Amino acid sequence: MVTYNILDYSPIDEGSDARHALLHTTELAKGAEKMGYKRFWVSEHHHVRSIAGSSPEMLMMHLADSTEHIRIGSGGVMLPHYSPYKVAENFRVLEALHPNRIDLGIGRSPSYRLVNRAMNESKGKRLSYEQQIEDIRHFLSEPKANHRFKDLTAMPVIETVPEMWLLGTGQGSAAIAAGQGMAYAFAHLGKPEGGLEAVSHYRNHFNPSPLLSSPKVMISVFAVVAETAEKAESLAKAFDLWLLSVESSSPPPYYPAVETALARGFSALEREKIRHNRKRMFIGTPVHVAEEIKKTASTYHADEVTIVPNVYGAENRMKGIALLAEALDIRKAE
Template structure:
């Protein structure tokens, strides 16, 4: 089974660099990804994570779509509970109007840090259920009509002929049910929860899928952390730096950058940290292009996935570009 290959980029801020540079590096990465034949390029929404420049996916998407010609550009994802479904639909219709048949709306519900959640929601009264919000976005994106919808006569503008693809992002059966009920595509975050729960979620999604105006049959994507280098030894070095970033980012005092390989080697890990590193390694695919390619194919077959999205979240813009080049070569894409 041929599996489409995509990229999700966080716009990492490397040690010694800054946020502007990180966003420019994301732009170079998407251009190279398009040349190499990757199918989609998504960007993330992370708040108050000072080592990552990707906080506003819609804004970055507009820039990336204008910087490329063919590759699909998407959000991985928009954290819907923080926002008005009507406004989200208008943002994505604007993107789709300017770049028809190239825009993906990936929807998630991560609350982020408590202080972020408070800042994004402090002026709101009652909060809609996530299920209702998803239904609302679907209605506004597709001009769906239903007599009992509270905004039945409301149209999201601009009015356009094409519709962005809708993807529900998730780590379990809850999101899979919502994706199935609304007839959207489903992306499972294997990098967050590499467990049998993913297989259950994907099976449930396929079983209960209801065709919709945006999708006629189930479509499954699996997302993985992938660290690819010319040799397995170099990949292992890059992985050590990523191990340290994951430890940092999940601690009380994360630094405002991705640590370099030298920093990771020099610092080392305590015995408690080593246990966490071993657990985190289950979330990654590490090695040379052939090793990573084989493991991606194995994961894709396990889930019977239509697409695999790699997150090349490792130190150094040159290393990231080399990684996606090597992988494209291994998959015979270019």
């Protein structure tokens, strides 16, 4: 049976600010818990002025304190920016305070080189991504006798461990997840083309490990949902403009309002980009979007679907996940 999750970027809506964006994320997590969603994840974005979610571990602690039983996770920690030892200790602290509720989603961000440079400016030779993941496993749950830091313990010492997921958009990440014996979260919202091949490669080459005995697949999707198709289309136009803005040379420090998007014209090049981006999202009424999500999950044979309700307005985001929870019959499924 497929289970459903929410991932929030903490968008800064036009006319609002970063503080309120983070507070809205908190309310969304509380709402998702009441609606029956299994997990609530938050993202890590740097140098994107319209998103407040830059430090998932910090936000996760607040969200875990603000909720009771929903799993809280990172979607994800961009590992090339950090020390695996420090990431392991951050998540050990989270898990110690909220046992069996913490997810560590690991990613390899293609974001600004300047960000990675600032994160690693004083460091020497960088580790490979695969080595970093092996180190995380060593420090969190699978100490190896021959590891170069075999005499070093990630603190605190606790009885439970966070659930680990590898995020990706292609066969490279799928191969790593399979080789490492990790659960795999495919970003259908990023690159839907090639997704079936990546997930198939993951399943066919999965190597059982102490982390996971058999393959486990999650897909993530953008969902623009409203009571009517017309309202959903209006929200989608604002989403179109936001996606265009984050790729521009001077993006605004906010997620554009629906009125802003409707009042703006688009060039021929922008309309072509919008047409391409629309392939990355499901738009419409709750019943329509729920059917598209179910169909996509079935195609991937996914165990879980993570829904990203990245639309303008905190009320619209809350309403959207509530409408989907009902259309997907999540309470019954849970």
